[in-house]
Amino acid sequence: MVVVAEGKASSLRLHEVSKSFPAPDDPLARHAALQNVSLSLAAGELVSLVGPSGCGKSTLLRLLAGLDSPDSGEVFIGSEPIKSPGAERGLVFQDPSLFPWLTVRGNIEAGLVARHVLHEKRHEVDEFMRLVGLEGFANAYPHHLSGGMAQRVALARALVNHPKALLLDEPLGALDAFTRMRMQDEVLRLWQARGTTMLLVTHDIDEAIYMSNRIVIMTQRPGRIEQTISIALERPRDRSHQNFLRLRGDILELLHFAGNASIENKS
Amino acid sequence: MTPSNGNEDAFTTPPLVKSRAQTLPAAPVGARLRTLLTFSLAVAVALAVHLFVSKKEPALETRSYTVFLCAVLAIALLTAPAQVLWSSLRRWRQNMHPILAAVALLLCLWEIITSGLRLLPLPYFPSPAKVLQSLISDRMLLFDSTWHSLILLISGYALGVVAGLISGICIGWSSPIRYWGMPVLKVVGPIPATAWIPLAMVISPSAVVSAAALIALAVWFPVTMLTASGISNTRASYLDVARTLGAGRGYLIFRVAVPAAIPNIFIGLFMGLGASFLTLVVAETVGVKSGLGWYVSWAQGWAEYGKVFAALIIMAAFFSTIMTMLFKVRDRVLVWQKGVIKW
Incomplete structure (x- = not known):
């Protein structure tokens, strides 16, 4: 039932990366979204990025995807510098952004069509539909799908290219709590089955603890890495275990502390 | 399911x-x-x-x-x-x-x-019986006129749609083409196609060719305008996702931007169709010596208003059938939008 992973997973690395954007209110000023950020993910690792909104998490992901390029510093996948988007790095947004004019099957096939390999790999599409539990919906259009189903299609669409790294920008952020927990298990199952390197941006600390090997906590304006916490809990993790809860408390305190500090600085 | x-x-x-x-x-x-x-x-x-x-x-x-x-x-x-x-x-x-x-x-x-x-x-105002009588007695000429109008309309409309799609996609996608093309579009486009008739008659060897060109011009403007705006307003996340899936430029244009613009393109097609009816009838009245527009002015010249009304009835049926066909095509093409569009 598991689709065999083609290539191996790849490591991801940012080295001293800075990125700024023009300020919306003042064309001459620039907002620093990221400042001297260095981060590396081992091949096959699942890392979460947590931080207040506007801390540059999404920017970081877009740099790794190759959709933006850094002002300074370098970004690598394996030993290759990242210059442009590529099929070896999958990306899933909070908004599933399915192509509404394609059916579920058409959406999942999109990556194969884009790379002109649909002919050889058509049979894999069915496997991916099964993998994310959408067998009966091949011919449904996206506007018929619930949020959770749409996000599964988006995951399958990203996975069909056998990416060596998967970049997830709050993929479960718009789902209700129950769907969300179920989808966390699904993503974990996919990760364990395929061994893909995953970088997960999230607002949800429980989600970060439940899923990741490491949690990277970022601070706001300019975005910087505050702290990295390794999660040594055994899988499958118990959300109500005391170690889980203690970690949760620690991280909340960390984020809270960061919030207090910034207020003190201002005054 | x-x-x-x-x-x-x-x-x-x-x-x-x-x-x-x-x-x-x-x-x-x-x-x-x-x-x-x-x-x-x-x-x-x-x-x-x-x-x-x-x-x-x-x-x-x-x-x-x-x-x-x-x-x-x-x-x-x-x-x-x-x-x-x-x-x-x-x-x-x-x-x-x-x-x-x-x-x-x-x-x-x-x-x-x-x-x-x-x-x-x-x-000027014959009874319905008289109109029906004209319709029946002149049916051969009416049929012939409808046929000529149809040929002229289809050739002009098709030409305008193809030209409009090409220029619309180019203007919508490429910013240098947009820079140079948009002013031309904004200045030349709003001139009613019928205003070109005197010039067209001088330039073109045949009235039919110039009429087809004018219809094409009338269709070209709205199709270009709406295609361009649809393409340039493609949601950035669709393009981003496609890029991370390994899409090249061809895929981004023809399999992301164009499908995303199709609802807009259809608005342009409908506006163009309306403009093409108008241009067709005027061109036939003024220059082309065949078609329903010509028939109406010819019948009016003989003060046969029964025939004028008969031709108007044919036109109503003819144009609304074509309009309905375009609606059907749209419903078929935009199945994926079911429930979103209502017009």
């Missing part, structure tokens, strides 16, 4: 019709009888008025209208029992009978005003 099932119905019936049919699920006996009889009754009234009014007219001129009304009445009466067995016919008549009855009564009113009370000056 539910989506595909729920959709099947929506495919065949346009949303408006469907919602009406739903509000009348099982009509009570009285209402059902009304459905059966309203239209037949209206036609019968029209027939009676016609027979009464036309006594003063020469029999030859009014006979075909009598036959026509009798035939409609016969069909109305015959389909009334048939709809008991045939449910789609029943639904259609349930929905349409007020409109059909209104049409019959309107014909009746027209006849009363014209040949009955003679309220309107002749020969």
Whole structure:
């Protein structure tokens, strides 16, 4: 039932990366979204990025995807510098952004069509539909799908290219709590089955603890890495275990502390 | 599974019709009888008025209208029992009978005003009987004119759509082309195509070719404008996702931006179609020596207003059929948008 992973997973690395954007209110000023950020993910690792909104998490992901390029510093996948988007790095947004004019099957096939390999790999599409539990919906259009189903299609669409790294920008952020927990298990199952390197941006600390090997906590304006916490809990993790809860408390305190500090600085 | 099932119905019936049919699920006996009889009754009234009014007219001129009304009445009466067995016919008549009855009564009113009370000056306002007579007696020429109009319309429209799509995609996608193309579009586009007629007649060797070019110009502008805006407003996340899936430029343009722009493109196609009707008729009236536009001005020259009205009726049927076909194409192409569009 598991689709065999083609290539191996790849490591991801940012080295001293800075990125700024023009300020919306003042064309001459620039907002620093990221400042001297260095981060590396081992091949096959699942890392979460947590931080207040506007801390540059999404920017970081877009740099790794190759959709933006850094002002300074370098970004690598394996030993290759990242210059442009590529099929070896999958990306899933909070908004599933399915192509509404394609059916579920058409959406999942999109990556194969884009790379002109649909002919050889058509049979894999069915496997991916099964993998994310959408067998009966091949011919449904996206506007018929619930949020959770749409996000599964988006995951399958990203996975069909056998990416060596998967970049997830709050993929479960718009789902209700129950769907969300179920989808966390699904993503974990996919990760364990395929061994893909995953970088997960999230607002949800429980989600970060439940899923990741490491949690990277970022601070706001300019975005910087505050702290990295390794999660040594055994899988499958118990959300109500005391170690889980203690970690949760620690991280909340960390984020809270960061919030207090910034207020003190201002005054 | 539910989506595909729920959709099947929506495919065949346009949303408006469907919602009406739903509000009348099982009509009570009285209402059902009304459905059966309203239209037949209206036609019968029209027939009676016609027979009464036309006594003063020469029999030859009014006979075909009598036959026509009798035939409609016969069909109305015959389909009334048939709809008991045939449910789609029943639904259609349930929905349409007020409109059909209104049409019959309107014909009746027209006849009363014209040949009955003679309220309107002749020969400008002939009776429906006279119009039908013209329609029948001149059918060969009318058919020929319709055919010529159709050929001219299709060639001009197709040319305009192709040109509009190409320029719209280029302007919408590439910013250098946008920089140079947009001013041209904004300055030249709003000139009504008919305003070019004097120039077109000088430049082109044949009136038909210049008419086709003018129709194409009239279609080109709205199609280009809306295609360009649709393409340039493609949601950035669609393009981002496609890029991370390994898409090249061809895929981004033709499999992301163009499909995303299709709802917009159809608005352009409809606007272009309206403009093409106008340009067609004007071009035929002024330069081209064939087609419905030419027929109307020719009949007017002979003061044969029965023929003018006959040609107007043909035009109404002709243009609205083409419009309906475009709606059908849109519904087919935009299946994925079901429930989003309503116009």
